[in-house]
Amino acid sequence: MKLIKLPLKKEMSLGTWTLKRPAPPEVLRVPVYGDAPFYQEVKVLPGQAVSFGMKLAEPRGAMGVPVYCPANGTVNGIIKTRTVSGENVFAVEIQVDRKNAGAFLASGESSDWADISAERLRAQIKEKGVLLCGRQLRPLAGYLEKGTFHAKTLIINACESEPYVTAGEVLLLAHPLEIIKGVEILRRAAGLEKALIAVGANAEQAVEVLKSKIYFLKWNHIEVRAFPARYPQDDPAVLLPLVDPFFSDIEPRVLHDWPLPDIATVYAAYEAIVFGKPFFERAVTITGECVVQPQNVWLPFGIGTMDALKACKGVLREPGRMLAGGPMRGSAIQNMEQPVSAMTDALIALPKEWTAESAEADCIRCGECAEVCPVDLSPALIAAASKRQDWAGARELNAQQCLGCGNCAYVCPSHLPLVDLIQKGF
Ligand code: SF4
Ligand code: SF4
Structure with a gap:
């Protein structure tokens, strides 16, 4: 597959592995996902006092x-x-009570999970509202119960091939033992035999630390494997065929949407x-x-x-563009009040020039x-068909396989907006 080497620019956010929290903001706009696959129902009313850790929305139905x-x-x-x-x-x-915003206090690590059944692990993961934060959000417990797994192996996608983004890498470096235990929890909750943590080769230090922790624990059923530090290595359509040839026979676009924690x-x-x-917060790269x-x-x-930017002492100068996610696939932030969600792995302030x-x-x-093109498309031809509104022609050129x-x-x-043109074609 054809991948490209991008300037990574990750070092600027890897100076510290200690993750801080910003001061409580005046206002939070906590996302609630009412539609499938989430099925949630808001349980609070305007004017109601709410407290840290209470449920704002309850699940509707099993999923x-x-x-x-x-x-x-x-x-x-x-x-x-x-x-x-x-x-x-x-x-x-x-409206946050900034003088008394509350905080989660962990009361000692429980090691009981080693004896808990897969069903109870999933029930606890569901009760705590944990979502699978990959390319698309979905309830993690439902994925562990009904997900599609090949060769009885849980695959963890720890490749972060977008420039600037280091939220996963810094967790690997700062909390390797916790990550390995987390992988073991997911493996048991899914009732699988093995787990593979796929890491980008750029995170070389993290790979070595994970391997040494696994050796220490003697958990040989968990494998850590480094994959090329090329873009878009973290796309399941690129990653999975390298993990196992079984995936080579599946259409790239199907693999693209393959859920991987x-x-x-x-x-x-x-x-x-x-x-x-x-689950009310996540690690985010601000860079x-x-x-x-x-x-x-x-x-x-x-x-x-x-x-969020205040946690990093704000900005040196007015950014030309604010992005959520990496510069290749991230979304432009339209206004500075838009809320961060479980899908947000990075906030990036790029200069005007x-x-x-x-x-x-x-x-x-x-x-x-x-x-x-990692999936061997002819972007120029598809874009030309799209400009002519020749949708049948675009489909014949496999526009629908675009990642x-x-x-x-x-x-x-020629600075053509190829992605927009191609995605119009399917
Ligand atoms: S055509 Fe689609 S998959 Fe190919 S390089 Fe362009 S955006 Fe990527
Ligand atoms: S000018 Fe752009 S669209 Fe045309 S062939 Fe070159 S890269 Fe492709």
């Missing part, structure tokens, strides 16, 4: 998960909003089982050339970008875009 309150405060209302990661959701807007998911499951912690102190921090779901739009020119048929990775647009000397 739902509860949503927990990240701070003490009062409900302003139930609003419709769009998260920084681009999900259209309902959110519970909370990431490190944020593993850590949340570990904390849910070992400390009984509800970019405009950030004063780029680093990874714990962000509560519902915090706005402006409040880097984000100025380059003028589009005609295709010069250089073929560069086809050279870097949306952005490699083609990244290398195009």
Whole structure:
């Protein structure tokens, strides 16, 4: 498969492995996902006092998960909003009691989980509201119960091939033992025999630390394997055929949507089982050339970008663009109040001079875009069909197999918006 080597720029947020929390914000807009596959129902009313750790929404039916309150405060209302990661959701807007916002206090590690049945592990993961935070959010317990697993192996996607993003890597470096225990919890909860942690070769130190911890624990059923530090190595369509040739016969677009837990998911499951912690926050990389102190921090779901940036002492200068997620596939943040969700792994502030739009020119048929397409499409031809609104032609060229990775647009000397054009074609 054709992958590209991007400037990684990860070192700027790897200076510290200690994850801080920002000061309590004035307002949180906690996302609630009402539709399938979440099935949640808001249980609080405007004007109601809410407390840290209480349930804001209850599950409806077997597949739902509860949503927990990240701070003490009062409900302003139930609003419709769009998260920084681009999900259209309902959110519970909370006026936070900043002098007494509350915090989770872990009361000693419980090792009982080693004797708990798979069913009870899943029930606890569900009760604590843990979501699978990969490419698409979904209830983790439902995935562990009904997910599709090959060769009785749980695959953890710890490859972070987007530039700048280090939220998973820093958890691996700071909490390797907790991550391995989290993987073991998920393996047992899914009733599987083995687990594989797939890590990008750029996180070399994390790979070595994980291997030594597994050796120490004698848990030989957990394997750590390094994969090329190329983009988009973390796309399941790219990763899975390298893990096992079995996946080579499955269409790339099907693999693209294959759910794989990431490190944020593993850590949340570990904390849910070992400390009984509800899922109300996650590790997020706050970085970019405009950030004063780029680093990874714990962000509560519902915090706005402006409040999150304060954990890194704000910005040095006005960013040209704020992104949620990496620069290749991330979403542009439209306003600084949009809430962070469980899907948000990074907030990136890029300088103006880097984000100025380059003028589009005609295709010069250089073929560069086809050279870097990981699924061997002809981006220039599909884009041309899309411009002509020849949707049948675009489909014949397999536009529907596009992974949306952005490699083609990244290398195009004519600055054509290839991803947008291609995705119109299916
Ligand atoms: S965005 Fe689609 S067409 Fe472009 S390189 Fe990626 S997979 Fe290929
Ligand atoms: S990279 Fe751009 S200019 Fe070159 S063939 Fe592809 S679309 Fe045309």
